[in-house]
Amino acid sequence: MIDPLANSYYAATAHEWPAHPDIVGDHACDVAVIGGGFTGLSAALACAERGFSVILVEAEHVGFGASGRNGGQLIPGLRWSVSELEAEFGRERSDALFDLCWRQNRVKARIEKHGIACDLKVGHLEAAWTPKDFDAMRREADYLAKRRSYETDVITKAEMGAHIESPLYHGGIHDLQGGHFHPLNYAIGLAKAAEAAGVRILEGQRANWILDRTGGELFLGESTIETRYFIDATDSWIGDLEPDLGRYTVPIMNYNIATAPLPNADALLPSDAAVADSRFVLNYFRLSADKRLIFGGGERYSQTPPRDIAAFVRPFMAEVFPQIADAPIDYGWGGAVAVTMKRLPHIGRRGNVFFAHGFSGHGALVTTLAGELIAEAMAGTAERFDVLAGLPSRPFPGGKWLRQPLATLGLLYYAMKDRLG
Ligand SMILES: Cc1cc2nc3c(=O)[nH]c(=O)nc-3n(C[C@H](O)[C@H](O)[C@H](O)COP(=O)(O)OP(=O)(O)OC[C@H]3O[C@@H](n4cnc5c(N)ncnc54)[C@H](O)[C@@H]3O)c2cc1C
Structure with missing residues (x-):
């Protein structure tokens, strides 16, 4: 796979991870994991901890996909608010979702358990683009405090200076359960932990076929893996392997930049929180450990990346932080966010194939949990897995060729509404 999007700050500051080439031949295991992002690595590690023999196959290298190039924002929960979940699914199901997706921080637990050095920082700020957005945030914070005993700080417009030096926002919610990290180094740390637990990792190998759903073989060029479970x-590539699952997501290209280290970095984001704003096509940003601003903004519905990613993202950054409009930009990269119709992840089991994809821009935190729940279900306890697997899902309309254009039309509509206020 040629990667035009690889000029990333994360790749430039990645911890050492030697290439893990395939060993040609026939292999056997209990569990074959396809994909070396957070979901696959977490699932592989958790399966090995439960005594399964595991082989993980990655087409490129560990963290190649969204996991190694995202904004690094650890945002508690799902794309839907807890009150939206309760309105749709009732108290009992929303409680179960809340306990898993808001209360559990499996990323922090993994970082602590395995001593993963990935610049973890505490604090996430959701910043209101309009006064109406702020009113909705305030109501949700109140609801979370009263009905779920989940405390967040409501930050008024006048108080926003403690978190962000930008006049744009109308207030926000600061959540100490959230935070940010270096995603590629987290992926590498998970991979090292998985190897230490006995997982065999094969990189540079594109798995091309799952033979059947009752156990079977995985073909990798000249090798095969015989396995009980897959x-x-x-994620974004799931349709290549399983065309039917591919109907549940569309890939939306999203771009990030990292400035040069900034002398005034601490003034821009005094509390060092990760920030995501409430626009439909959101801006999200944070400081790196070496005081660069890492900024994500703008989406492109075409799969072709802009010729100059820095020039594409800079205006979004300049709108939020006019004081650094001309700051040097050292890196610009991008990746595909796999988005579902409902903006909720699509997780499940078909025969002996488990899958989890379509985290819709909220995957940095929940993917680790999803991988662990797959291992739990495989070992025989599916109760918690079923909470996520029970989330509603629907394929995008349109066949292979129309799916992306139709989804794009819908997304453009919301982006336009955003612009019109
Ligand atoms: C630019 C960007 C910014 C984002 N920012 C955030 C953020 O700040 N916060 C947040 O919560 N979420 C964010 N996300 C989303 C988040 O990164 C993803 O939800 C999450 O990383 C998905 O992890 P995954 O392991 O499921 O998939 P991936 O990390 O994409 O891993 C899939 C892997 O499968 C491999 N693969 C594909 N096909 C095959 C095959 N046939 N054989 C073998 N291997 C194969 C790929 O090479 C890839 O490494 C962002 C995503 C992007 C792209």
Whole structure:
């Protein structure tokens, strides 16, 4: 796979991870994991901890996909608010979702358990683009405090200076359960932990076929893997392997930049929180450990990346932080966010194939949990897995060729509404 999007700050500051080439021949295991992002690595590690023999196959290298190039924002929960979940699914199901997706921080637990050095920082700020957005945030914070005993700080417009030096926002919610990290170094740390637990990792190998759903073989060029269970953790690429699952997501290209280290970095984001704003096509940003601003903004519905990613993202950054409009930009990269119709992840099991994909821009935190729940279900306890697997899902309309254009039309509509206020 040629990667035009690889000029990333994360790749430039990645911890050492030697290439893990395939060993040609026939292999056997209990569980074959396809995809070396957070979902696949977490599932592989958790399966090995439960005593399964595991082989993980990655087409490129560990963290090649969204996991190694995202904004690094650890945002508690799902794309839907807890009150939206309760309105749709009732108290009992929304409680179960809340306990898993808001209360559990499996990323922090993994970082602590395995001593993963990935610049973890505490604090996430959701910044209101309009006064109406702020009113909705305030109501949700109140609801979370009263009905779920989940405390967040409501930050008024006048108080926003403690978190962000930008006049744009109308207030926000600061959540100490959230935070940010270096995603590629987290992926590498998970991979090292998985190897230490006995997982065999093969890189540079594109798995091309799952033979059947009752156990079977995985073909990798000249090798095969015979296995009892498969875990399909290929996210944006899932349709290549399983065309039917591919109907549930569309890939939306999203771009990030990292400035040069900034002398005034701490003034821009005094509390060092990660920030995501409430626009439909959101801006999200944070400081790196070496005081660069890492900024994501703008989406492109075409799969072709802009010729100059820095020039594409800079205006979004300049709108939020006019004081650094001309700051040097050292890196610009991008990746595909796999988005579902409902903006909720699509997780499940078909025969002996487990899958989890379509985290819709909220995957940095929940993918680790999803991988662990797959291992739990495989070992025989599916109760918690079923909470996520029970989330509603619907394929995008349109066949292979129309799906993306139709989804794009819908997304453009919301982006336009955003612009019109
Ligand atoms: C630019 C960008 C910014 C984002 N920012 C955030 C953020 O700040 N916060 C947040 O919560 N979420 C964010 N996300 C989303 C988040 O990164 C993803 O939800 C999450 O990383 C998905 O992890 P995954 O393991 O499921 O998939 P991936 O990390 O994409 O892993 C899939 C892997 O499968 C491999 N693969 C594919 N096909 C095959 C095959 N046939 N054989 C073998 N291997 C294969 C790929 O090479 C890839 O490494 C962002 C995503 C992008 C792209």
